[in-house]
Amino acid sequence: MxxxxxxxxxxxxxxxxxxxxxxxxxxxxxxxxxxxxxxxxxxxxxxxxxxxxxxxxxxxxxxxxxxxxxxxxxxxxxxxxxxxxxxxxxxxxxxxxxxxxEADDGRGGSEEPSLLQYSSGTTGGPKLIRRAWTDVDLEIAAYNDALGEAAECRPVVLAPVSHSYGLICGVLAAMKRGIAPSVVTNANPKFALKVIEETPAHLVYGVPLLFHVMTGLGGRFNRVISSGAPLPGPLFETLRARSAHVMQQYGCTEAGCISVARSMRAGSDLGELLGSWHLEGEAGQASKEEPAEIVVARGLDGRRIATGDLGYAEDGHLFYAARMDDVINVGGLKVFPLEVEERIAAFPGVKEAVVYRGVHPVMGESVRAKVVWSPSGAVGVPSPQGLADDLRAWCREGLPAYKVPASIDLVDSLPRTTTGKISRRYIEQTERGGH
Known part of the structure; x- marks a missing residue:
């Protein structure tokens, strides 16, 4: 402990x-x-x-x-x-x-003292990324400005400090504000809830999986901030009912934190861009139905980063749609996994769901899903096949036919990376016999 x-x-x-x-x-x-x-x-x-x-x-x-x-x-x-x-x-x-x-910093030139990290490798091999500490300092200054009233809260950091979310945003940014955070490393969520309860004016740094577990234990919060993956719709609604403020931040290894949502409108809301970052390309004119790649550029030095994520802007907020590599092409029609996952997650008893790409002999690609299900809150205990059939019927009621999963497998847990992200690439490769 x-x-x-x-x-x-x-x-x-x-x-x-x-x-x-x-x-x-x-x-x-x-x-x-x-x-x-x-x-x-x-x-x-x-x-x-x-x-x-x-x-x-x-x-x-x-x-x-x-x-x-x-x-x-x-x-x-x-x-x-x-x-x-x-x-x-x-x-x-x-x-x-x-x-x-040389580690990639997007600019070239000789190396100054830097922070080095390997990219997560969720859609390709890990890549070594270098960010000069001067860039990290700029990120911290812009991040603290973006927090607004939350900057006065005491951080309770549940995210590991071996990753930039916990280290830079949870700890270093707080210390720059003159606030020393509590860093919780005990894996027991009940222990984390006790620390949170003892810190009344808190801002909890976590990832969706942790918040899912803690809300299941009845946890209530002052402010929470999530990162690493967009908050599923049902979890966002639960957190909104259990918290005074629900926040979310978005970023990537190459850029650090890109945006912060101080007042979220939906689980996919990534908020407003930090500091001198601005959108380039088509995302600024895209829509929920036709998102485009999120490409950001920095006014200070013209640095440009293509994130590999699809999104769109609406009323000054950036919204997430999917990873580009995760989009499923069903007979020429695009399926964004997040939309299907949110529909499945709204079914009583579903704890988690991941939607990913399968192989179809005629259509080329198909929609598949893995679901973690608990009988808590559900009526009766159907057989696995019966539950899968019920879930597909539920999807047909709320989604176009081409977005309904061709198959749904019930599993005990979902494969994740060390940062807590669900790895669709790993699932797809495993099912195809790859590595």
Whole structure:
């Protein structure tokens, strides 16, 4: 059981752990080079990141549960010469892989001290992304401005600080505002709810799966902010009934946080763009029925990022439709998984659903779904086939025929990445016998 409270995350706590970093980690001769941080304790992560940055060392941020062999390979492939793995007592020099390519920062040029991360790889192989710390500072300033009244709240961070959502938005941005957050690492949602209850003016940082679990336990909140995947419609409505304010933020590894919805209109509402980001291309003129790729550009330097997501703008807010690679083509007609998932999720007893691409001998592609179902709230306990038939009938009542799943499988859980995202690509590859 571990909760980092606001005193520990405060300046005194960080400074105490910084002394551990300087006493245990060999930083001599590392200026201008790269080091990987793969630590279990969140306070160690925060102190290591700060110490490495102040020494002009670029930081590769890795999930703390990564096995040593995998962490060593990933760090070497990223050109790192130092690996902090497990604990500060177990740091080690490593040899970078020969011919390591420069990490992509979208601009080229020589490397300044940076934050390095691998993209999630949900629709392709992981890609090494570099963001200069000066860019991260710009993101934090714009993010704090975008929070509005929520900037005065005490963050309770349930998202891991080994990812930029928890590290930058949950912790570093709060410390920049002069507020030390509570970082909860205990996996027990009841424990997290206790911390939330003890922090009245809170802003809870989480992902949809965590909020789904905690609302199922009767949790109530002051403010919540979600990221990582759009809030399913039924979960958004539940959170709105249990919270004074429901917020959502959107971003990507290449850009950091792009937008924040302070007052959400729907689960797909991504809010208003931060700072100098603006929409380019067709998304600004697109619609819910015909979304376009979300492409953002920054006025400061003209940097342009194609997100690979489909969306549209409406009354100054950005709305999410689907990942481009997730769109299902059924006989020339487009099916956006989110719309079908929301219809399935509204059926009594459905806990979670994922809609993905299947193979059809005539149509080319078909709509398939996997559903996690619980009898709680449902009438009777039908057979798996009976429930699948009921779900398809439910979909036919609310969706055009081409969007109704050709098959629905009942499962105990849905496959996810380390960030909690559902991996449609993994499901599709598994069913086709791929890897």
């Amino acid at each position: 571990l909760t980092i409270n606001r005193e520990e995350v405060g300046q005194a706590g960080i400074e105490a752990r910084l002394r551990d970093v300087h006493g245990l980690v060999p930083l001599a001769g590392m200026q201008g080079k790269r080091a990987a941080v793969c630590l279990r304790e969140p306070l160690d992560v925060l102190a290591a990141v700060q110490a490495l940055r102040s020494a002009d060392i670029s930081v590769l941020l890795m999930h703390g549960d990564t096995p040593l062999a995998a962490a060593s390979t990933a760090a070497a492939d990223a050109g790192c010469e130092l690996l902090l793995w497990g604990s500060l007592q177990d740091s080690r020099r490593i040899r970078p892989t020969a011919g390591v390519p």
